[in-house]
Amino acid sequence: MLRLSRGVEYAMRGLIYFVSQPEERVIPLSEISESECIPKSFLVKIFQVLLKRGIVKSVRGLDGGFILAKSPRNINLLDIIEGIDGPLSAFYDCHRDSCKKEDNEICPIHNAYKEGIDKLSDVLRNHSIEEIART
């Protein structure tokens, strides 16, 4: 219900791999897959999402691969989590109305939960993958 999904974890480990390289270069997923013990085909799927999100750029063809689309200082954990699993805000919408349709506004239960999720978002937004990689 609240755990970091495998997809997100793999995405982060994949991105950290770029940061931890001595120099910037195009890296094929086969390399990351082997080094990080992440199933190749799953990693491919994840990076295709990161590509659409503008977090990485792809280079096709022989000697192709991926490269970070922006500075690792500007890639934060929230970007990655929401990129892979969708917006956190999707998780405090209320089911109650399916039964009682009086009001459309968010119910007090989910409102309190929203407050917590917002705090969580703040924390995640304030950690870049560069910072994580350094730690």
Next chain:
Amino acid sequence: MLRLSRGVEYAMRGLIYFVSQPEERVIPLSEISESECIPKSFLVKIFQVLLKRGIVKSVRGLDGGFILAKSPRNINLLDIIEGIDGPLSAFYDCHRDSCKKEDNEICPIHNAYKEGIDKLSDVLRNHSIEEIART
């Protein structure tokens, strides 16, 4: 991955039902089930968990039912969420070691996530069922 489960939502609505009564009394789950449009047998299961957690007390037999075990001011959202779905801390343990077993300590990714979850916990702990019911 991050949403409030049905079980938790039903638990909260069930508990709020007690708070919103004019006077304190033993309430059978059949009444809450009907009033709140919650499947009876599911609600039963949820209240058995709340019972074990010391949040409600049960009264068996004819005219039996449940009653809050403590003041609604002292029942917070975190109690309920963790009571039903298990401790939030379970959601930042790392899978990485299944591949690389060098270290046992929490990895930087999950460490950052833990910081966020701790903030979320704080917020949830600071909202009581009584407060939610009043809102």
Next chain:
DNA sequence: CATTAAAAGACTGAAAAGGTCTTGTTTATA
């Protein structure tokens, strides 16, 4: 002793998560 309600836990169906497979397309280079 019939009725009503909780207690306990096995069981089931549906949905989501995690992962694989297949069939392309692109492109450097031998």
Next chain:
DNA sequence: TATAAACAAGACCTTTTCAGTCTTTTAATG
């Protein structure tokens, strides 16, 4: 220009979790 390495896209499959049901048992009360 054929080939091999790599991304692109999406169908497909398997496992786990979630949500909910069913059955049997225990207990209280009129």
